[in-house]
Amino acid sequence: MAHHKSAIKRIRQTAKRTARNRYYKTRIKNITKAVLAAVEAGDKEAAAAAMKIANRELHKYVSKGILKKNTAARKVSRLQSKVNALSAA
Numbered sequence: 001m002a003h004h005k006s007a008i009k010r011i012r013q014t015a016k017r018t019a020r021n022r023y024y025k026t027r028i029k030n031i032t033k034a035v036l037a038a039v040e041a042g043d044k045e046a047a048a049a050a051m052k053i054a055n056r057e058l059h060k061y062v063s064k065g066i067l068k069k070n071t072a073a074r075k076v077s078r079l080q081s082k083v084n085a086l087s088a089a
Contacts, residue, residue: 035079047083
């Protein structure tokens with residue numbers, strides 16, 4: 001166990017950040033899975049609705065500093081191309 005005040009504070013901060021990062025990482029995975037599940041099922045309306053949520057949430061995470069802009073753009077682009085392929089087919 002840490003003895004210095006600064007080290008104790010660092011342990012608290014690390015635990016808080018780890019919990020926050022785990023929440024957002026899981027949230028991003030669940031958002032992505034929702035879109036992919038709708039695409040796999042072939043449900044155009046559900047896929048479009050899930051894509052709308054995914055787009056909004058991922059870009060919100062960019063503004064909060066959780067994701068980088070290009071990372072969110074890449075994820076949205078890849079999901080959107082799958083939704084568009086479903087619509088075209």
